[in-house]
Amino acid sequence: MPAAFKGWTHHLFTLPRARPSRDKKCSDDRPLAPVIQEFQQLIEDDPELFMYFHTMFDEVRRPNGDIDYVDDYKELMKALDRIITQAPGFGGVNNLVTGVPMYAVLAPFCNTPSGYSIFTNPKVNAQLHKIFDVWAAFLVSPESRYVLTTNEKCWFSPVAIDVMSQRLGTSFYDAWVCRDSDPDKHYGFTSWDDFFTRRFRPHLREVVDPDNPDIITAPCEAYFHTIQSNVRAVDKFWIKGNSYSLSHVFNHDPFTPLFVGGTVYQGILSSLDYHRWHSPVDGIVRKTRLIPGTYYAARLDNDRDPDIVSRSQDFVTAIAARALIFIESDNPMIGLMCFVAVGLGEVSTCEIMVKEGDRLKKGDELGSFHFGGSTHCLVFRPRVSLKPFSHVQPGTLQNLNSNIFYIEKGTDSN
Structure with missing residues (x-):
């Protein structure tokens, strides 16, 4: 376990299980919060989960038998119980703990076969959602x-x-x-x-060329991950190199066939940065959808770095909790496109702020992430001739509302 994780878990277990308001009625020997008790009961009542929650720890245990402070599922419940009484602190620019303390505890288990079975289990994800609801009630409070x-x-x-x-x-x-x-x-x-969910001041991220319909702008402040063309309706999204399975990304939406063979652009947001989404084009909202899904499931690999969810950006687009916003661009060479917001870890609430029929200008706000890590995609139909600007390179930060694509003249998406 990296020093950042080990230091966090040690610090976590020295904290009292109490609200930061220092409620004197809350002591370290109080029972687990009801929602955490419910999670523990779920594990103990379900024989398959009970087995996985034991083998998961065996799969990360070091040769000397240690796992740094979280030794079994009961200790894990205590860790989660403490986390939902705390607000995320600042751990440093390169510290995974910053903004995502629950992921810091769970990350070592996400890259195990048993962990994969746990974090893709619908009952576990439903219970995590309940836990996040309790935590969210605290995170929106003045305390x-x-x-x-x-x-x-x-x-x-x-x-x-x-x-x-x-x-x-x-x-x-x-x-x-x-x-x-x-x-x-x-x-x-x-x-x-x-x-x-703080907002930029208006002068900071203005749309550079708002009246040019042939330019598509960055919908989020995010690091460019990838562009993939000729995406399939159904693909082996769990295998690296078979990235996007549109039918699963769109949850079998009737619009799916329109995008088969098209292009996906994906970017990754940092917990340190801006978490609101903005329209990349002028147009009309044709449909919005919120899709429930997983929070900590990741594509398994052999990398020893525990931050596996960050290495599974394309994989999570098919299974994680996400929001879809279909926009009909005023530019017929773009036509119908889709913005996909994908919540990763922690609460990762996707809040859509627009509705069907809304008229959008480039740069208008679409919605926001709350509480946790996140990624996003732009999905275009086939025959949309997208040309990335030269600064759109893997790993580079694309500022909100900056120009990321232009449309070649003489092409048509219809």
Whole structure:
């Protein structure tokens, strides 16, 4: 287990199982939260899950028998119980724990055969959703602001502010819409979630060429992952190299056949950055859908780095909780396209803010992620002649509303 994970789990088990409000009625020997008790009961009542939750630990156990603080499923329940009483703190720019503490505990198990069986199990994902609902109630409350201070490992500490400012090339206050200029007053943010879903100030990410219908802009502040053409209706999405299975990505939506043979663009969002989605084209919303799915399932590999979910970006588009927004572009050479928001880990709530029939301008807000990690796709129909701009290279940050594609003249998507 990497030092960041080990340090986090050690720190986690030194924390009292209590709300940060320091409720004196909550002590470390109190029972597990009801939703965690329900999870433990689910494991113990289901013989298949009970077996997997034992073999999962065997599959990550070191030769000397240790697994760094979380030794069995009961210890795991205690860890989850503590996590849902806390708001995510700042661990550093390269620290996986930052913003995703539950994934930090679960990640070593995600790349095991038993872990795969657990995290693809519908009953487990339904229970995780219940746990996230309880945690979310805390993360939208004022009590969650205890990490929005200038204290060490908090989001307005000098180190955190410096990291966030360097990423944007300007001061935190100049970059983000704040209700107050004083970090000691949480910059006016009302909760952890209010901070997580913070908005850019209007001047920071303006659409460069808003009246050019042949340019498609980045819908999110995200690192470019891949572009794949000639995508299939049904493919072996669990095998690397067979990335996108459109029927599964769209959950068998009637629009699916229109996109077979088309192109998928995918980008990855960081927990440190902006988490809202914006329209990449002018057009009309034709349909929206929220699709339930997994949270921590990943494509198994032999990489020793435990951050397997980040290596499974294309895989999760077919199985993770996600939102679909179908947009009919005003440009007939683009036509119907789809924005896909995919929630990864933690709460990963996808909130759609538009509805069928809404008229959109390029850069208009579509919705947002809440609480956790995330990725997104743009899906285009075949015969849309997409040409990426030269700066769209794997691993590069594509700023929100920046130009990512242009349409070659003389082509037609119909």
